[in-house]
Amino acid sequence: MQIGFIGLGNMGAPMAQNLLKAGHEVKVFDLNTQAVETLKASGAQPATTPKEAATNVEYVITMLPASQHVKAVLTGETGILAGIAKGITIIDSSTIDPVSVKAFAELATQNGNTFVDAPVSGGTGGATAGTLTFMVGGTPESYEQVKPVLQAMGKNIVHCGDTSTGQVAKICNNLVLGITMAGVSEAMALGEKLGIDPQVLGKIINTSTGRCWSSDTYNPFPGVIETAPSTRGYTGGFGTDLMLKDLGLATDAAKHAQQPVYLGALAQQLYQTMSTQGAGKLDFSAVIKLYRKKGDA
Numbered sequence: 001m002q003i004g005f006i007g008l009g010n011m012g013a014p015m016a017q018n019l020l021k022a023g024h025e026v027k028v029f030d031l032n033t034q035a036v037e038t039l040k041a042s043g044a045q046p047a048t049t050p051k052e053a054a055t056n057v058e059y060v061i062t063m064l065p066a067s068q069h070v071k072a073v074l075t076g077e078t079g080i081l082a083g084i085a086k087g088i089t090i091i092d093s094s095t096i097d098p099v100s101v102k103a104f105a106e107l108a109t110q111n112g113n114t115f116v117d118a119p120v121s122g123g124t125g126g127a128t129a130g131t132l133t134f135m136v137g138g139t140p141e142s143y144e145q146v147k148p149v150l151q152a153m154g155k156n157i158v159h160c161g162d163t164s165t166g167q168v169a170k171i172c173n174n175l176v177l178g179i180t181m182a183g184v185s186e187a188m189a190l191g192e193k194l195g196i197d198p199q200v201l202g203k204i205i206n207t208s209t210g211r212c213w214s215s216d217t218y219n220p221f222p223g224v225i226e227t228a229p230s231t232r233g234y235t236g237g238f239g240t241d242l243m244l245k246d247l248g249l250a251t252d253a254a255k256h257a258q259q260p261v262y263l264g265a266l267a268q269q270l271y272q273t274m275s276t277q278g279a280g281k282l283d284f285s286a287v288i289k290l291y292r293k294k295g296d297a
């Protein structure tokens with residue numbers, strides 16, 4: 001298939017590489033010309049505008065930082081909608097707010113195109129390995145249509161419901177994750193202060209009712225889980241700033257829906273404090289540092 005791909009960052013570049021590996025013809029665009037050159041060396045066709053990347057293709061995929069970037073790429077003077085033929089499907093895999101998704105889908109429909117939201121989980125490791133989970137929002141027909149394309153980049157392609165429900169699934173999952181990581185951090189730090197060996201506490205939680213992904217896979221206390229970012233100085237993993245972004249999307253969506261998110265708002269403030277203190281690039285499990293003495297391992 002012929003596919004336009006816009007946004008070749010940490011996630012987009014390996015995703016586009018996997019489309020090439022699967023035998024698709026890929027036209028790529030990014031403001032970062034070096035990223036375009038790297039994909040060109042792997043066999044992609046370089047484009048100089050989003051409009052060019054969206055010309056003579058069957059699908060256009062966007063993987064951009066936030067809603068304002070998606071808007072610019074869609075509606076700018078040299079944007080996708082300025083050049084795209086009718087009947088083309090636009091797949092946005094960026095994590096953005098559900099309200100913007102509905103507005104973008106409306107614009108695409110007016111232009112004779114289909115817009116599908118398909119945010120991902122699995123991080124840069126999943127993007128490289130081609131094992132991402134895609135949460136797809138759109139009609140059953142558009143889901144069936146995009147599935148074979150997404151299968152070149154992911155393992156689980158899940159239809160969540162109508163337009164924007166992919167983003168709803170993504171932000172609700174990360175709302176739980178941000179809260180549970182703060183909860184496990186609080187408990188592990190309290191246990192340490194009260195004198196229990198963190199290894200023992202970790203084992204108890206992980207065989208008891210407190211067990212969750214934040215405790216048994218990504219435990220924030222160094223050394224409890226060998227493969228967790230906490231054990232390698234909170235490097236790699238899922239950055240605090242990305243968690244902060246997703247919690248911001250969740251609390252904004254909640255405000256729009258007039259729905260309370262007590263714990264989400266509190267968790268957002270914890271990750272905001274981490275970011276303000278210069279720890280935005282550390283894995284989000286570093287939130288435990290707020291509970292422990294400065295200088296603790």
Ligand code: NAD
Pocket residue numbers: 006007008009010011012029030031032035063064065066069072073093094095096120121122123124238242245
């Ligand atoms: P990134 O910042 O590494 O990459 C974004 C890319 O978009 C950059 O190469 C940038 O140059 C490009 N870009 C920005 N504005 C542009 C424009 N107007 N035209 C063309 N290109 C433009 O971000 P990322 O880590 O690849 O994340 C992309 C999206 O995926 C985000 O929405 C993020 O929340 C989501 N996400 C990231 C991860 C992760 O672990 N990194 C995991 C899941 C979801």
